[in-house]
Amino acid sequence: MSGSRLLPDEGREKPADGADVELPSQPIEVVDRRIDVAVAAGVGAVGAAAIVFSGDIREGTLPDPLGAAGLPRMLGAFLLVVGVLLIGRRLVGWRRSSSHLVYADGGSGDEPGYPSSAVRAFGMWLAGLGWALLLPRIGYLVSTWLLILTGVVAMKVRSPWKLVAVPLLFTLATWLLFSRVFGLRFPAGPVDLFFEGLVPRLF
Amino acid sequence: MELALNALSAALQILANPIVILFIVIGVLWGALCGALPGVGSGLALGVVVPLTFGMDAATAVSFLVTISVAVAFGNGIPAVLLGVPGTPGAILTAMDGYGLTRRGEGGLAMGTMWFACVFGQLLSIPFFVLLVVPLSTITYTFLSPELFALYCLGLTALISLTGENILKGLAAAAFGLAVALIGPDPVSGVTRFAFGVPELRSGLDTIPAVLGLVTISELLRCMRQTYGWGDLSSSHNFSSKFPGFGKLRQFLRPVFAGSLIGTLVGSIPGMSGTGASVMSYQQTKLTSKTPELFGKGSAEGIASNESAGNAAQAGEMVPTLGLGIPGSDSMVLILGALLLQGFVPGPLMMQESPELFYATVAGLLGGALILLFGGWPLGTLLLKVVRLDRRLIFPLAFVLTHIGVFSLRRSIFDIFVLLVFGLVGYFMLRYGYSTAAAGVGLLLGEGFESNLRQGLLLMDSSLIAFVTRPWTAAILTVAFALLLYGTISTVRITRRTRRAREEQPVDT
Structure with a gap:
């Protein structure tokens, strides 16, 4: 697993009075694309499991348009589609750059400058x-x-x-x-x- | 209006109870301590103590938790001012201005302004909070299943659209939470689902260990990746703790009032929370300031607007949580989780059915703000030492305390396994941009989401058209759809921006 942050220094402003104020940076998170794909595959797998196992659910005798298995199937299908889309998006990006490190979308990274494990x-x-x-x-x-x-x-x-x-x-x-x-x-x-x-x- | 006035008098009655006062004081100390530790937000501060509220009565538990969330917002500013390290994203602007002042030897002014803005931000936000919650909860009183389902959809989409950078991942997280909530008996027919022969799953997965795993254990695991000390983050400790005096602070009344109003209003939108409110308030104050050039470099006015908005947003976040039963952040998810422990059912009708929760919330907000008013300055100067604490000890101890707390709920080892499994899942979600808060909300509200969808369809004779075209349902679903659209556009923009950044700056670690 790898994840770190890049620290762009452009745009940092110095204070008017010349004091050397260290302003907080806006780091750009990077993650390992292989693990990102694996997590997306996990999302799809949860969806597939929800669809498969919802086949075992017994329906009640009461009239119910959706049924006990209805929402699990819908959520399962949704997770499966999202998982495939997320994998597809990363695979398309892989053709442009062979590096395993990619910019994350919203993940929480580490404090820059300190080793992580x-x-x-x-x-x-x-x-x-x-x-x-x-x-x-x-x-x-x-x-x-x-x-x-x-x-x-x-x-x-x-x-x-x-x-x-x-x-x-x-x-x-x-x-x-x-x-x-x-x-x-x-x-x-x-x-x-x-x-x-x-x-x-x-x- | 009657409910609003009742709320204030009932809150004062709650505050007359010495046990409540004791827990409010403990809540302020705990919250401020956690807030002062860089990187420790209200999610961790609340997550560790939520299981301990099991033995308290509802009013004490709610006041205690609300106070913690109030005090965390106060404590967060301390490392920002002293070290230039924003403990949470909302404190970034405080770090810019506060640390700028500290480096110039005006740390006392920075701390004093922060204390002033925090206390008055909290106090001013209470009437706004009451005036926003009461009409919201009155509206929901007339709602049937289709409208309630639409509200659940709105809460989930708002949280995802406004917080996550990738809408697909946010939706996946919420769907995952909803899917986990399906484990156990079906809310309509009672048929058991997804138990896989595990006896503990037949009655459903216990929500608290799962939510604590997603929100708290995941964050602790992420923090334990690194072993640096908080003191290492800054090489300078040029701090003066001289109180600036009320005459000096009085000039910040205008930004504090504006910040409080913006904070409560913006914070009440699920997903916006304190950061969005702080930024908006900061920009607004900068536009009207006589010294806009100091903003970002060491402006006490900037601290006043930013901190008042961030603190008032704590009350704002409770508006959808209590008014609609929809939590707008991870800390609100944990507060709702604690209500589950007390036997309340989270959802849009929660406040109508249990107004005492509302009174206890007002008591917590008021009590916390008053204690910070009288003890905040000495507490703040005392907490300056906290950032010297060894984080390498703090995180393992918090990890252990969360385990003990969850075990104490039902004396169940199975709950510890649930905590750890969801902790691991949450860790990957955190690292790879899937919102743990959205998953937590899905998990907490899953049962209501499904039962209202199915009962609503039954009510409408299985007609989906009749279901979605009821006036309130259609209006709420339209807003939810608009938020989804906004989130999608934001995701596309961010994707384009990161692609441009990638072209300009190669990834190299």
């Missing part, structure tokens, strides 16, 4: 998935501590005290707030049971 974003997503899988097995305290630790390590925090203190304190603070004050029952692991014995519920 899609792997980090996907890593955090996987960490969230891991939290959901681990929570019922090892309990709230350990799974949440692991998720925060993964997050701060992934974000390149290297200060030892931040790496130790932030995950620990935030996990304990949210556990106290949600479990002890709000009375929410989290899945309990051995560490949770230990702390539950130490700190009684407020309500």
